[in-house]
Amino acid sequence: xxxxxxxxxxxxxxxxxxxxxxxxxxxxxxxxxxxxxxxxxxxxxxxxxxxxxxxxxxxxxxxxxxxxxxxxxxxxxxxxxxxxxxxxxxxxxxxxxxxxxxxxxxxxxxxxxxxxxxxxxxxxxxxxxxxxxxxxxxxxxxxxxxxxxxxxxxxxxxxxxxxxxxxxxxxxxxxxxxxxxxxxxxxxxxxxxxx
Amino acid sequence: xxxxxxxxxxxxxxxxxxxxxxxxxxxxxxxxxxxxxxxxxxxxxxxxxxxxxxxxxxxxxxxxxxxxxxxxxxxxxxxxxxxxxxxxxxxxxxxxxxxxxxxxxxxxxxxxxxxxxxxxxxxxxxxxxxxxxxxxxxxxxxxxxxxxxxxxxxxxxxxxxxxxxxxxxxxxxxxxxxxxxxxxxxxxxxxxxxxxxxxxxxxxxxxxxxxxxxxxxxxx
Numbered sequence: 509x510x511x512x513x514x515x516x517x518x519x520x521x522x523x524x525x526x527x528x529x530x531x532x533x534x535x536x537x538x539x540x541x542x543x544x545x546x547x548x549x550x551x552x553x554x555x556x557x558x559x560x561x562x563x564x565x566x567x568x569x570x571x572x573x574x575x576x577x578x579x580x581x582x583x584x585x586x587x588x589x590x591x592x593x594x595x596x597x598x599x600x601x602x603x604x605x606x607x608x609x610x611x612x613x614x615x616x617x618x619x620x621x622x623x624x625x626x627x628x629x630x631x632x633x634x635x636x637x638x639x640x641x642x643x644x645x646x647x648x649x650x651x652x653x654x655x656x657x658x659x660x661x662x663x664x665x666x667x668x669x670x671x672x673x674x675x676x677x678x679x680x681x682x683x684x685x686x687x688x689x690x691x692x693x694x695x696x697x698x699x700x701x702x703x
Numbered sequence: 704x705x706x707x708x709x710x711x712x713x714x715x716x717x718x719x720x721x722x723x724x725x726x727x728x729x730x731x732x733x734x735x736x737x738x739x740x741x742x743x744x745x746x747x748x749x750x751x752x753x754x755x756x757x758x759x760x761x762x763x764x765x766x767x768x769x770x771x772x773x774x775x776x777x778x779x780x781x782x783x784x785x786x787x788x789x790x791x792x793x794x795x796x797x798x799x800x801x802x803x804x805x806x807x808x809x810x811x812x813x814x815x816x817x818x819x820x821x822x823x824x825x826x827x828x829x830x831x832x833x834x835x836x837x838x839x840x841x842x843x844x845x846x847x848x849x850x851x852x853x854x855x856x857x858x859x860x861x862x863x864x865x866x867x868x869x870x871x872x873x874x875x876x877x878x879x880x881x882x883x884x885x886x887x888x889x890x891x892x893x894x895x896x897x898x899x900x901x902x903x904x905x906x907x908x909x910x911x912x913x914x915x916x917x918x919x920x921x922x923x
Contacts, residue, residue: 550843552836555881556829557874557903559853559866570827588822592844594834634829647827655825655852664827 549627552594556634561665563693567700570664572648573607574616575673575694578638583623588656595630597623598660599638601646607697611648618648619660636663636670637682645679645693646670783849783871787819790875794883797910797918817882819875822848830903831874833881845882849874864903873907880914888913 567573580600587593600617621632636646649664651657663669671679671693679693680686824832831849835842853869861870880899888899896911910918 548838550836550838552834554832554834555878555887556832557877558829559869560902561827592836592846634832649825649827652823652825655823655828657825662825662827666828669827 549624549629552628552630554594554621554630554632554634556632556666558634558666558668561668563696564700566647566665566669567697568702570647570669571608571650571661572611572616573645573697573701574601574603574611574648575605575607575645576601576603576616576643578602578640578642578644579615581623581638581640583625584619585625585628586656586658593628594621594656595623595625595628596621597638601638601644607694608701608703616648616661618646619657619662621666632666633683634666636667638670643673644670645673645690786871787875789872790879793876793909794879797915798883817845817847817879819847820849821851823852824848824850826852828852830869831878833878835881842884847875847878847882862905862908864905864907869903870908873903876909877903877907883918885914885917 578599579602582598582600584596584598585593586596596619598617598619600615603611603614603616620638621635622630622637624630638644647664647669648661649657649669651659651661653659667681667683671681671688673679673690677690679688679690829850830853831847834846834848836844849871861868863870864873876898885899887901888897896906897913898907898909898911899914900906
């Protein structure tokens with residue numbers, strides 16, 4: 509009788525421990541989930557209606573046409589009364605050449621929409637995208653301090669105004685999936701700029 | 704002695720039973736309260752071309768509060784608002800009993816709304832843009848803003864999408880689609896009858912067949 513009771517007790521304890529373990533694991537999982545929910549990333553998705561800027565418009569109307577290599581990308585949170593907080597990124601590019609011959613600094617910093625800081629991520633459809641180490645050609649809009657760009661240069665025409673240069677001599681615009689020979693592109697830009 | 708032993712065994716059995724009953728009761732409590740929260744299912748992600756789970760409570764705009772303080776401020780605010788009203792009317796027709804307007808919509812959270820206005824996005828940027836803040840699959844807030852640098856071209860019903868001659872109603876039709884939760888249609892279907900194509904065209908003039916279907920599905 510005592511043995512039976514002992515066996516029963518041990519079995520019961522094992523069963524209880526097993527159930528409790530599963531339950532506590534799930535409780536822990538729930539609390540982790542709750543924690544994740546409270547820290548969940550807020551994603552701000554920006555879509556825009558971009559004018560169909562032509563190469564001629566970009567080449568003839570913008571301040572600089574820079575060829576260079578992306579050196580650094582730094583996200584920055586910008587507050588505005590209208591848009592609340594938005595993440596932009598400051599992209600520093602080591603300048604190889606300004607096709608207009610006007611920019612005389614070794615580096616240029618341009619601001620783009622999009623980036624992540626802590627649990628706020630901004631994804632901008634109209635914005636050009638950059639990667640560190642990437643060789644690029646892009647059109648630079650002059651500073652417009654009253655605009656959302658503040659006292660910063662920005663990429664004119666967003667994704668239409670930036671080309672990625674590959675090692676095979678081609679220039680690509682990823683978001684519209686087009687491609688042109690780099691030399692051909694440079695020649696056209698210089699021609700439109702009147703160089 | 705025997706009696707004592709029997710009594711001890713009985714007491715022991717009774718204690719065991721009490722202990723087991725307590726443990727089982729405790730386990731039952733743990734299982735009852737812990738398990739459901741652990742296995743609660745997440746909100747399903749919509750399969751159509753919605754970017755987030757829309758809810759009717761989000762539908763609130765502030766047409767009266769548009770701020771035209773861009774670098775090329777314009778005095779044609781009445782014309783612009785009349786254009787926006789055409790879009791509002793279009794959406795209200797499509798969305799049955801839901802009225803997209805600037806009045807408070809009762810139980811809606813103040814943060815869950817669509818706001819419409821204008822902003823200086825710069826000379827080399829979009830005609831307008833829509834910004835949706837989401838947490839997971841839930842839309843929190845939407846801003847639709849027109850670029851004040853382009854508003855000089857928004858003062859008439861131009862029925863066009865050319866530079867400096869853009870139909871504001873077309874832009875608003877499209878951006879408000881994002882505001883109620885629609886992605887660009889081409890991300891899913893390619894060419895289709897929709898105002899949610901990614902490039903401005905005459906299709907942005909009115910709801911397409913796919914838009915009717917999508918709105919009917921989510922705002923019955």
